[in-house]
Amino acid sequence: MSFLLPFKERYEKKSLSPIAMTITVFLSVILMIVSEDFLSIVFIYVLTSLFFLLLGASFLRTIKLVSAAALLIFFLGLPSLFLENGLERAGFIWMRGILSASLITLYSSTITMQEFAQSLRSLFFPNLIVTIIVLILRYTPLLYQQGAEIRTAQELRGISQSNRKRRFNAVVSLLGGTLIRSVYRGGEIYEAMLVRGLESIKIVRRGSIKPLDPFIMVIFTVVLSLLSGGILSCIMK
Incomplete structure (x- = not known):
């Protein structure tokens, strides 16, 4: 079963709980x-x-997943270029985005999806939010795969070599088809969950x-808090 993040498929015993790892990545980001x-x-x-x-x-x-998200992060930082000290602001946004995405991906590759969901519930995230x-x-990923399949079918029909108007219509058709499929799939999932008692069970x-967990979390909180306060820069000056 594929997910947007690289979760482990099988449970592996660790010295720390998923709750501690989730708090660590949240705090770091x-x-x-x-x-x-x-x-x-x-x-x-x-x-x-x-x-x-x-x-x-x-x-x-x-590395593979972060490189795929790099383009989105780049566009998020573009508006900052038009502000005062724009290049520096954009650079910080790009750096924070890439490093945050990298940490989240590293974190997700250490636990299963079930452990991730349980850790969110342990941190008092509402059950509905966790489900969403x-x-x-x-x-x-399934919607992306469906969109890629539609795009491939369009290219096989020679859409890429057509005029601009036809290519535009093809893109609109692709977006519309993917949206319709996502709405339809979401309705099916919701109905299936209602049948299984979504509103009455956790x-x-x-x-x-x-x-x-407490020992590691105290150390990490202290060290990361000192780092975020610029202690290293003060020491190195």
Whole structure:
């Protein structure tokens, strides 16, 4: 079963719980976003990356997925170029986006989808929100695959060699067809969940913490907080 993120297919026993790993990635991403110091952002990323690599994260899969998201991150930073110190602002946005996407991908490659959902519930995310997140992660790749299949069929019919108007109509048809399929699929999923008792049961149960979790989380919180405060830059000056 494919997901938008590279979750593990099988459960593997670890010394830390998925809850601790989820808190770690949330904390790291938030601190990278709010930090204005270049060195602090880099060191937060390096430290957290090593943490997940020691837990069995897949670095090669991370590179592939982040490279696919790089174009979207690039467009997100483009508007900043028109502001004061635009190049510096855009550079920080691009760096934060790439590094955050990399950390999230590394994190997801250490746990299963079920563990991810349980950790969100343990952090008091509403059951409905968790369900929506899981559905998005599950069915976005399917919609992309359907769109790619439609695009391939159009190219086989010579759409790419047609005039501009016909190519435009083909793109509109592609977007419309994908949207209709997504709405139809979403309706089917919702009806199936209602039949299974979506409104009366908890789809995902909360996970449990492990003895080592509090110790690791305290250390990580202190170290990352110091890094985000620009302590490294002060020391190196």
